[in-house]
Amino acid sequence: MAKHQTPLLDQLETGPWPSFVSDIKQEAAHRAANPDGVDYQIPVDCPSDLLGVLELSFKDKETHWKHGGIVGVFGYGGGVIGRYCDQPEMFPGVAHFHTVRLAQPSGKYYTADYLRGIMDIWDLRGSGLTNMHGSTGDIVLLGTTTPQLEEIFFDVTHKMNTDLGGSGGNLRTPADCLGQSRCEFACYDTQDLCHTLTNDYQDELHRPAFPYKFKFKFDGCPNGCVASIARSDFSVIGTWKSDIRIDQDRVKAYVAGEFKPGGGSHAGRDWGKFDIVKEVVDRCPTGCMSYDGAKLSIDNANCTRCMHCINTMPAAVKIGEETGASILLGAKAPILDGAQMSSLLVPFVVVEKPYDEIKEVIENIWDWWMEEGKNRERVGETMKRLSFQKLLEVTNIKAMPQHVKEPRSNPYIFFKEEEVPGGFEHDEAAYRQRHMR
């Protein structure tokens, strides 16, 4: 028998998709039965009370959570987010319901043992409910009480070799795609870069001194499996400099139907014979491809790395051999004023250990943003407010054509007088002798 009647939540379970309500009910029943004899350190009926307070919020059309607080682990300014229920007498199981963020492994590679280890800690000391994963990419443990925080921190660091993630005005838990561990498109080792920078910037991750959140994400190629261009302040996206490699015999094999286009994706329906002109050449956003019936040609200078031809014919068309990454800055996805994508800052950088070139860009940006950024201002907003040109100055990067989206319609990169031979002064009288008014 459920602790609280939840008719509104029950309705959510009737939809076609798996329901979080069913999941929470399952955990509530599991905790009540306690088949493993766990010595629960927080109220057993925590998931039941979570359903109760959510039902009440649906009924009242108001939240019953208070958020924010001083809770955390000693010395860390992030990783724990305080949550309190404003109806603690009605729902004592969720009077405290703090969130704990844990840094996920690079590329989100887990072993079953690791996941069981995390869940053993979390079943004992928390609600047993998780969010795998949060939007930033970390493991999110939902709901525990203040006295359990240090215990959880000790256990995850000592037993699982796992650290808390980021929250607040911190560097947030960096995230990456699988990269070269699994993917032939990856232009650099995303996991090594992600892991190295996570370790190198521990102070920024745990002790907040930024105006607001700051996110790193690492995509191995422009397919953007972690969507760094949309979801991180500092987006590193793999790219290449040299020409796309084409194996003409294999192109013919695709045309002849010997290879399945797209690696056999969308195979649930008969789309007819593969048409290389319609499905690849005509889909090129810059029109830089042609196929004469025997040979596929690419005008590489006009390629924008959309990845469509490579994705469709991976056996025949491969990324160029000289690989590296582009760095873009300033994406954010705020609720009120709409999303902003990152802007290209470094068109090409070689990604090699110890990554000093990338770290220099990062640290110059931080120094500038910490000084100039307003409270609760993302670096993308600072960039818009103080100009892209200012950003180029502080990062010691020269303006180049790739920085300009549309020449003349938004000429936000201006020359300074000292950059122009002869300065801005000119002889008006001499000019007028040559040019009548």
Add this chain to the structure above:
Amino acid sequence: MPSEKEQVLEFLTGKTGKSKFYFSDFCKIFPDKKQREVKKVLTELVNEGKLEFWSSGSTTMYGMTGAGKQKAEED
């Protein structure tokens, strides 16, 4: 001349009417210092237990340990 830590504590116990402060508020106490140096002073005070973090989840602030109404949440 009071030490940097004393200056921070003096600022916090002064009549500001607030119990929690942004990092940038502390930078104003030391206009000639780099942000990272100010951060070191605050980190030391946190490690000594004199200051504590307050976090909403999205923003983080600093305050004197035990100051403000947040402490009551835990009692």
